[in-house]
Amino acid sequence: MRAAVLRDGRMVYRDDVPEPVPGPGQVLVGVKACGICGSDLHFAAHGDEVVEMTAQVSAGAGGMAVDLNSDVFMGHEFSAEVLEAGPDTDTHPPGTPVTSLPLLLSAGGVEPIVYSNSTIGGYAERMLLSAPLLMPIPNGLDLKHAALTEPMAVGLHAVNKSNIQPGETALVLGCGPIGIAIVASLRARGVENIVAADFSPKRRELATAMGAHQTVDAAQGSPFDTVKPAVVFEAVGVPGIIDDVLRRARPGTRLVVAGVCMQPDTVHPFFAIAKEINVQFVLAYNPEEFGDSLRALAEGEIDVTPLITGEVGLEGVGQAFDDLADPERHCKILVTP
Numbered sequence: 530m531r532a533a534v535l536r537d538g539r540m541v542y543r544d545d546v547p548e549p550v551p552g553p554g555q556v557l558v559g560v561k562a563c564g565i566c567g568s569d570l571h572f573a574a575h576g577d578e579v580v581e582m583t584a585q586v587s588a589g590a591g592g593m594a595v596d597l598n599s600d601v602f603m604g605h606e607f608s609a610e611v612l613e614a615g616p617d618t619d620t621h622p623p624g625t626p627v628t629s630l631p632l633l634l635s636a637g638g639v640e641p642i643v644y645s646n647s648t649i650g651g652y653a654e655r656m657l658l659s660a661p662l663l664m665p666i667p668n669g670l671d672l673k674h675a676a677l678t679e680p681m682a683v684g685l686h687a688v689n690k691s692n693i694q695p696g697e698t699a700l701v702l703g704c705g706p707i708g709i710a711i712v713a714s715l716r717a718r719g720v721e722n723i724v725a726a727d728f729s730p731k732r733r734e735l736a737t738a739m740g741a742h743q744t745v746d747a748a749q750g751s752p753f754d755t756v757k758p759a760v761v762f763e764a765v766g767v768p769g770i771i772d773d774v775l776r777r778a779r780p781g782t783r784l785v786v787a788g789v790c791m792q793p794d795t796v797h798p799f800f801a802i803a804k805e806i807n808v809q810f811v812l813a814y815n816p817e818e819f820g821d822s823l824r825a826l827a828e829g830e831i832d833v834t835p836l837i838t839g840e841v842g843l844e845g846v847g848q849a850f851d852d853l854a855d856p857e858r859h860c861k862i863l864v865t866p
């Protein structure tokens with residue numbers, strides 16, 4: 530079958546990938562749409578660092594190492610349609626539109642559907658999912674929108690972790706897909722003052738479309754000069770930004786770090802100590818939040834239409850990875866196999 534795979538740092542098209550065969554408890558699905566995630570771009574460019582750092586944090590926990598000298602399957606933001614159940618597997622009838630936590634259960638254990646030499650992800654015609662994890666897509670929700678369940682769940686999780694109350698001011702630093710998902714989730718929660726900062730005019734526009742009440746051009750000075758947030762969401766992920774927030778934030782601020790910085794970084798603990806700043810790092814979401822995210826999309830509480838800025842077939846994935854480097858052009862590109 531057809532798929533796009535990572536080979537030598539580039540996404541390449543293949544039409545000779547062996548057809549996946551569902552085992553017990555697994556379901557073969559046809560991919561309808563799969564979003565390209567910033568973490569995929571990062572893995573394509575710096576896969577060796579990711580593999581090395583992941584090995585450090587998961588030492589002793591097992592898990593399958595990724596061999597960058599072989600093709601790597603990616604794509605964890607998908608919607609799909611049930612095609613066929615594995616042996617002795619009860620599941621939804623063929624044709625049912627579904628999404629799922631990006632995990633594949635097998636006799637060997639649980640494998641994340643994220644970067645793998647063997648487990649096929651959403652940049653393919655067909656893939657395997659786990660019957661117990663399938664979530665039917667309700668309300669006739671557009672399957673392209675349903676593919677954003679996963680990235681929007683990331684925003685919901687960050688907001689849940691912040692425990693923000695509607696009357697508190699939120700400042701979101703960085704309006705890439707994670708920052709935008711945070712903005713949308715804050716708005717859906719009823720937060721009355723959401724401020725979003727970014728250098729890119731296009732991304733600030735997007736933040737407004739998704740619910741920000743005010744935007745700040747980061748090139749025009751620090752947002753802290755004009756905004757006194759109770760909760761700061763850091764969704765930039767570059768060295769120095771955490772320390773800058775600690776220096777500028779007011780006493781008692783809660784800082785939620787959602788940006789993924791892979792380099793070492795320096796902070797002055799004194800800034801945080803002097804102001805008793807609470808720092809919470811966040812990653813991904815729990816299964817309940819994933820379900821809540823799907824429900825919010827299906828019930829129209831969050832409309833992701835403005836986020837989808839492009840659509841490509843499997844042959845176009847390599848070009849789409851290049852195009853996503855320009856924040857003025859793109860937020861989320863969907864791969865529709």
Ligand SMILES: [Zn+2]
Nearest residue numbers: 566568606680
């Ligand atoms: Zn993602």
